[in-house]
Amino acid sequence: MSSSFYLKDIPLDEAWRRLIQALEAAGLWSPIGSEEIATEHALGRVTAEPVWARLSSPGYHAAAMDGYAILAGATENASDRSPVVLSLPDQAKYVDTGDPLPDGCDSIVPIEEVEPVGPRTDGRATEAIRLRHSVAPWAHVRPMGEDMVATELVLPAGHVLRPVDLGAIAGCGHSRIGVRRRPRVAVLPTGTELVPVGAETGPGQIVEYNSIVLSAQVESWGGQSTRLPIVDDNEGHIRDAAAKAALDHDLVLINAGSSAGSEDYTARVVESLGQLLVHGVAVRPGHPVILGMLDRAAALRQVGEAGRSLQEGARQIPVIGVPGFPVSAALTGEIFVEPLLSRWLGRPPAQPQSLQATITRKVHSSMGDDEYVRVTVGKVGDRTIAAPLSRGAGVITSLVRADGIVRIPAGSQGVEAGQSVTVQLYRTPEEIEHTIVVLGSHDLTIDLMAQFLAGRGRRLASANVGSLGGLVALRRGEAHLAGSHLLDPETGEYNLPYLEQYLPGVAIVVVALVDRSQGLLVEKGNPKDIRSLEDLTRTDITFVNRQRGAGTRLLLDHNLGKLDLPSESIRGYEREEYTHLAVAAAIASGRADTGLGIQAAASALDLDFIYLADERYDLVIPKEHYNGIILAPLLELLHDAGFRDAVQALPGYGAGRMGTVIAEIDRT
């Protein structure tokens, strides 16, 4: 590993400075060329020049109503008592809306304001009209140029065209319009471990989907993307593919090989085909970003066409080495590709909407890095709260679920729980307003509920913090409701005994959601012959646990206590997972032999299930929200037959008590 390739993370603004400097030197830090296209196909394109009206609109004085064209002066003394009669066609002429104002006329009387005189044809007067009021000159006339006057500015350059803009452009006489051409971006996935989506994956292989995300980003930002085939981890192959892409694109994205591992060739490839500007940017996730320039002459030599003359266009083009972790890749797109495309398209860079929110937990951040924390956002009562999601750079679902990003700038060590933060939104504030925030224990029913609520004007944002975590969140005003299955060891009662302790002074309604079977999940066929909790202490058994505060964890500890089994005697007791499915996955993959969980999770991953107990899973709802409009669709849903049927269909689930109010606790 040559030292020149070792990562040296530099600050984001310094990285941009170097890139802009190189682009300026190459004449590329300015809008890209333009092309003329049919106005009707220009939706979403960016105007390359100002649009000046070629024609006036309307191009003539036009009737704005169906009626009779007259000279206003002739009606000067008309009144109810002394009506004026105007003869057809000398003093009044019938016109439809849009017809030109006939010569010698200066106003229109709407048809409903006249009395026809003489016989009628098609409902219209044939001889004369009688008028009982005077008419102002130019009444109900659209004067020429009312909308646009020839030579007037209709739209500026750099404008993203909307449907009404196309109407205005066509209306003032342009059947074609000059727009920025779409920047061509090559997306080159590299990695021997990658397989295309749809192919079967073996051990150590992963589905390549970063190129799908990057391509879709490019398209959504107005570029034109080429998804190239996957190249294996071979420096020569990558160099060949990058060189070819450089010849007919404006930008090349190489994904990944941007780190400092043994198979990270991107920096070497960039150096050999041009200039390496940046290797490592101090942003997290995303730091092993590479920025550079590819030389097209070098690219031609590489592909063995050194003799070929360079196409017209730039002699160099930028290249970005995009990190391999999916969250890093997507954020690199937002941080580097979007502003570059905006610059080329000559439009302002995307300015996400932002709002202030209270962050629900402490987030630690490295002093040296700009840190991008994904959060879900909801409005609970009067407060807007932001709950941090998984920070793993490999967890694409954290971006899927994210409502926004909190940026913790370099120089800060993080934010404290309860602190006010600025969230750059991925959704509109309107969507946030219609979001129900459910914290607490994870249950599959909550996913189903999200599905059913989507059609009822509500979005459901959930995070699994365990049953106790949910009650704590309610106390802090961070959720609308909590899912809870907390067994009280003394009374054997669910949830209610905990409310006094965790939600003192809060008026609460507890509503039953489901009854579900808990038990030990084991590999199909139960090869280690696990039969009860006592088996967990066997030395050949590895257990996987749920996190502290989880109802399932309480159930385990309660039963271990009853059986007098010390937790230290259980191998793997300290290994915590946060959902039933994660426990099931640990067992399915052989990482553990057994764990406590619900039957549905066992069925989902084709595991065997050793029944231990039934438990009640409730919704704990502060009265303030129970009576509010935001939860109304959710409470209705609990009595919806379709939803009940869907829940009953899950193995180990009973919906018999769904929607029953278990307790109403007033503490006002």
Added chain:
Amino acid sequence: MSSSFYLKDIPLDEAWRRLIQALEAAGLWSPIGSEEIATEHALGRVTAEPVWARLSSPGYHAAAMDGYAILAGATENASDRSPVVLSLPDQAKYVDTGDPLPDGCDSIVPIEEVEPVGPRTDGRATEAIRLRHSVAPWAHVRPMGEDMVATELVLPAGHVLRPVDLGAIAGCGHSRIGVRRRPRVAVLPTGTELVPVGAETGPGQIVEYNSIVLSAQVESWGGQSTRLPIVDDNEGHIRDAAAKAALDHDLVLINAGSSAGSEDYTARVVESLGQLLVHGVAVRPGHPVILGMLDRAAALRQVGEAGRSLQEGARQIPVIGVPGFPVSAALTGEIFVEPLLSRWLGRPPAQPQSLQATITRKVHSSMGDDEYVRVTVGKVGDRTIAAPLSRGAGVITSLVRADGIVRIPAGSQGVEAGQSVTVQLYRTPEEIEHTIVVLGSHDLTIDLMAQFLAGRGRRLASANVGSLGGLVALRRGEAHLAGSHLLDPETGEYNLPYLEQYLPGVAIVVVALVDRSQGLLVEKGNPKDIRSLEDLTRTDITFVNRQRGAGTRLLLDHNLGKLDLPSESIRGYEREEYTHLAVAAAIASGRADTGLGIQAAASALDLDFIYLADERYDLVIPKEHYNGIILAPLLELLHDAGFRDAVQALPGYGAGRMGTVIAEIDRT
């Protein structure tokens, strides 16, 4: 005209009620069919079903760093003083990020945390590694299913797919995805007066562009549009075209012929091919909307294929008669087509963002109608203000320029100036924050300025209210600056004498923008031989005036006073236009013989210009904004060589004093 076709406007909610009832009866008030497409092409499409993970991701325990895979237990006692040496490949194995965790290992030590022992190859240890700290189990390992666990809900149905969503879908094993098919919408323009964009227009002809707007709306809302050729005002032809369209579309839009004029056939066509549900909705602009259902069997008979069996699909489809005025047409799209497409696509209808703003002038509204008022919106100091734009239904540029819509519901007579209103935004609040509001006198330089500022992070929203109107707006805090060319008749001084009167107590900076030539605009060749203001009193001369408060109007009145010419002696003195170009257009079209205006307006419309005087056009800027960040790019622009050159290139314009501070008036 049969009475059944006469317009009876019904309330909007009643119109929707009838439409939904008919759609429900036809089984069409529910999501449309779905199709399976490649995940990579699904950007912007709407999921037809929930997406459940097919594979877990990662599908195996994967190294999260480049480094060595080890058993954590072997490092238990490692410290700086007593390092642990692990031999290769038995106790430690090199892995790259993403590699599977080798059998018998449970954690990864990053390469930078180990000391290689023995000779190295490629920078890597070959014999052993030395470790000076202990390692936790599962450190730097991405456990199987960290991102997605097979069977987990990844995305709900009815979700509009974004780039990261495609990544998640592909990552959990779906190379194809079920999405709602795009509803097929036919757009049928009718009208003998219409010509396609690009064709030459004669008198009485207008460029047909509503179909471009409606088609682009349909596409932007996720539908697939077919723009049909223009059909003339012939009931049979329209019926034929509508019947054909009904056979292979989900919705037909007929534009226009929806009113009650002699050539308005749409209602009759709908009645003959199916069912007329609504003829006239109490919304303005837009009231002659038609809603109905087309019967496909009737459509087959109409096209002479009665024998042909009906395609699979609905037996009826909805039809909307869209009014002809462009603003009415576009709003009908927003009010009826968008919610219908959203319903069919199974996603929530568009919820525009809204904000509260102070309306700048009184808007009268009919008690019976829902009124949609287009407004520009800007933030001036701490206040968000909404300035109503032209209310003409024919003025498409009012929609182009609109930042949002204020809806005045039926039952209200309007809103008063200064009242707080809810604006449904067409732009993001961020764009509004970066908007400079210029009110006052119109000048072409303001258009140019908008053009130049677009590249500098500012949007310029201007409205022409005349010079005095601009000063009044500043006093009311409704604009950041005002363009003004107010001549004081007594001192001959521009603008300054008016400030004391109109802006008492306000600290002001007056900055010169341009010097410009004012004079009489006359038809090319000056056929009526107009030479001076005295000629305006000739009985063969029709004048066109500017509105009260306009600087040009003051210049006129001042000079008429000096010449002792009474305004009553001028024919057309009372006919007011609001811009120089509108005055020029009035003369170019023969509606008036002459008017006072600037030379640039004469040149623009190829008119002759009779020079009267030079005048100074200033920017009047409250100090509060002069020193603020919002105007900084504009003030810089006044010293930009490119901008000055562009201004000088306008005929009759001098930029010699541009940017000079004429006066600084402190009244604090």
